[in-house]
Amino acid sequence: METVVTIAAVRAMVRGWRKHGHRVAFVPTMGNLHAGHVSLIEAARRHGDRFVASIFVNPMQFGPNEDFAHYPRTPTEDGRMLAAAGCDLMFMPEGAEIYANGPERATRVEVPGLSRILEGEVRPGHFEGVATIVAKLLHIVEPDIAVFGEKDFQQLTVIRRMVADLCMPVEIIAAPTVRDADGFAKSSRNQYLNEAERALAPAIYSTLQAAARRLAAGDTEYASIEHAGFKALEAVGFRVDYFSVRQAVDLNAPGPSGALVVLTAARLGKARLIDNIRIERA
Numbered sequence: 001m002e003t004v005v006t007i008a009a010v011r012a013m014v015r016g017w018r019k020h021g022h023r024v025a026f027v028p029t030m031g032n033l034h035a036g037h038v039s040l041i042e043a044a045r046r047h048g049d050r051f052v053a054s055i056f057v058n059p060m061q062f063g064p065n066e067d068f069a070h071y072p073r074t075p076t077e078d079g080r081m082l083a084a085a086g087c088d089l090m091f092m093p094e095g096a097e098i099y100a101n102g103p104e105r106a107t108r109v110e111v112p113g114l115s116r117i118l119e120g121e122v123r124p125g126h127f128e129g130v131a132t133i134v135a136k137l138l139h140i141v142e143p144d145i146a147v148f149g150e151k152d153f154q155q156l157t158v159i160r161r162m163v164a165d166l167c168m169p170v171e172i173i174a175a176p177t178v179r180d181a182d183g184f185a186k187s188s189r190n191q192y193l194n195e196a197e198r199a200l201a202p203a204i205y206s207t208l209q210a211a212a213r214r215l216a217a218g219d220t221e222y223a224s225i226e227h228a229g230f231k232a233l234e235a236v237g238f239r240v241d242y243f244s245v246r247q248a249v250d251l252n253a254p255g256p257s258g259a260l261v262v263l264t265a266a267r268l269g270k271a272r273l274i275d276n277i278r279i280e281r282a
Contacts, residue, residue, distance in 0.1 A: 001083040003090045007140050010091050014052070014141060022049040026143035028134060031055040032072040033081045036149060036178040036186040041085040043175040044147045052141050053082050054091040060103045061129030072188060091141070098136060109135045111158050111165070114251060118263060119154050119274070122241045130155055131162050138163070138170055146170055151177040151185050153261055153276040157251055177275070179205065185275045192271035200236055201268060207232045207243075208277040211262045215245065215279045222254055229264065238266035248278055257281060 004010055014024055025048025027040045044051050055078055062068035075092060082090050099106045108128050114120070115127035138146060148156045160172050178186045183205035184198075193201060211229050219225065222245045229243035243266075246252065248259035263276040 001079070001087050001090055003079065003092060005091075005093050006097060007093070010052070010089070010140055011142075013089055014050075014143075017050045023145075024048055024050050024052065024141070024143045026052045026054075026138075026141045026146045028054045028056075028137050028146070028148075029078075030057045030071065030188070031078045032074050032188040033078045034186050034188060036151065038081065038085055039178045040147045040149055040175045041082070041087065043173060044145070045086055047145045047147075047171075047173060048143075050088045051086065052089045052091060052143065053087050054093075054137055054141070056091075056093055056098060056133070056137075058098075058129055058133040059095065060099075060106070060108075060132055061126050063123055063125065066123075067189075072191065098133070103129075106132065108132050109162065109166075111162050114154070114158050114161055117154075117251060118242055118244060118246075119265065122265065127155070127158050131158060134159055135162060135166065135168075138168055143170055145173055147173045147175050149177060150174050150278075151187070151275065153263060153278075154251060183209075185273075187273065189271050189273065193269060197269045197271070200238075201273065203233060203236045203238070204264060204266060204273055204275050205277075208262050208264060208275060211243075211245070212277045212279050215260055215262070215281075220254075225262075229262070233264070233266050238268050241265040241267070241272075 025044035027044050029037055057071050059068055109131040110128050111131050120127050156174055163170060163172055182202040184202045207229050211225050214225050225245055226243050230240050233240045243264045245254055245260060245262050247254055248261040254260055260279045261276050265274045
């Protein structure tokens, strides 16, 4: 695996591969890699001949009271994991390489509507930062496919809309959420939990499963399902930002048919945890 820090070096490498007809797969990350990231890497390798991963903690997607300064950075271990997973190229730029004039003065990308609901309502500006960095990275790498995890379901939906709206020649592939044996979704922020909080954390997934069972049985009392999920998480100690039933395709309010997704974000101690579950309907 080669490691580069400049845009020019990434482009030179990728263009060399393309001259040989190679299909390029890409996984953008913020580092501090875990098994969930490895699953994205494995999905990327199944769809491409050459694989690029980026590690960049994007300041634009963090709010003023969020954990940008303390976000865990583990570049040496990340490099080992990527190399072991068969990565061909690790792109690890400094902030000035991505935002030459600083993130405050950078051109921004916004996906209207989708960026202002759920996570976007709780974290104003977050998805503007996500869309901007992903657009920049896709333009830099120019991959054939890019892989994103379903755990960040709203992010995945925002990126799919952005790619379609901007006519980007890249296929977006979704990789399933990776969970521990107790159902808790893997995330870099899980390390903020202490032992007692970690024991409570699987309640997020079990509460989502309870909502999914009602929906799969044909229950259309969406407000009741949302209220029950919200209160169930509160009862075990979570501070809940939202517990919401949406259409899976566009995150609009549920319609009479089509797949649904239940999404939640809740705080436990120092950690803010997100998860979701998808329900197929006839």
